[in-house]
């Protein structure tokens with residue numbers, strides 16, 4: 621059942637090109653996005669001024685990318701919170717509120733309770749889930765499925781990639797509805813269509829690359845992931861993957877927050893994993909990297925192909941293909957997942973069955 625792979629996690633990472641294909645099928649045409657499942661609430665999506673995103677763990681990280689993209693391309697203000705906080709906040713919901721609940725399993729207790737509260741107060745609920753007939757899907761007004769196939773590994777990998785793809789498409793659809801379907805957006809939608817091929821080429825080399833990198837770093841007991849803008853969700857997700865399967869303490873910070881405290885931790889025994897694509901915030905992140913180097917921290921960077929400015933100042937690096945800014949979280953995912961995978965295996969852990977964790981968190 622593992623199809624010749626030593627672990628489900630590895631098998632599922634290698635399914636990512638296909639998973640993206642499934643997420644796109646029937647939803648993209650000539651640079652335009654069609655989300656048939658949302659047509660019944662299209663009028664609401666056109667006029668709403670209040671979008672709330674709710675999710676936990678990795679799904680929350682996908683939500684952060686969605687929020688940023690909607691703000692940038694649909695000129696919408698979007699709020700996001702983890703479900704265990706969301707459900708206890710005094711949020712004003714009304715007929716105008718759209719709640720987007722992201723849950724791979726569709727069974728996460730806090731996310732479910734969050735949408736129940738919002739629904740009872742009049743909000744319209746959109747669920748983004750992988751599991752057909754799941755509780756969250758049944759209790760929502762509209763459901764957009766990932767179609768990623770079952771995920772066995774406790775660490776979310778292919779479903780994260782799928783969530784990012786589907787959420788970017790949903791956000792593009794909302795942007796189009798609201799009159800922002802311009803050239804720039806169409807180019808991004810076209811790029812999303814090309815993602816399965818890009819992922820195939822990434823996966824041809826990323827496994828060996830990340831294994832080599834893991835050899836250098838698997839013995840550290842701390843890691844600090846940093847990133848800005850679209851890079852921050854990648855920092856959070858990279859750190860979460862590492863801690864949940866390798867049990868190495870990993871934290872994630874917005875790179876600009878370093879000097880407000882966390883930089884005090886850094887020394888030669890505390891490496892930094894910098895998310896530094898060639899985007900509009902790159903030069904800012906570069907100066908944060910310099911600050912960490914001044915504390916003797918070793919720096920691994922994940923950056924855009926051929927970026928000499930990054931190459932000059934870091935100890936090791938992973939290069940990803942050049943894509944539009946909002947698509948870096950997608951192309952960086954397999955590398956962050958594979959790095960965590962190899963570190964876990966080198967430390968003697970089974971990445972499919974991390975201690976203390978369940979695949980679906982049905983208790984609060």
Ligand code: M6R
Pocket residue numbers: 676677678679722723724725726727728731774775776777864977979980981
């Ligand atoms: O099924 P959900 O997407 O609602 O699950 C949310 C989290 O429990 C989940 O993403 C968790 O963080 C994973 N172990 C991450 O790999």
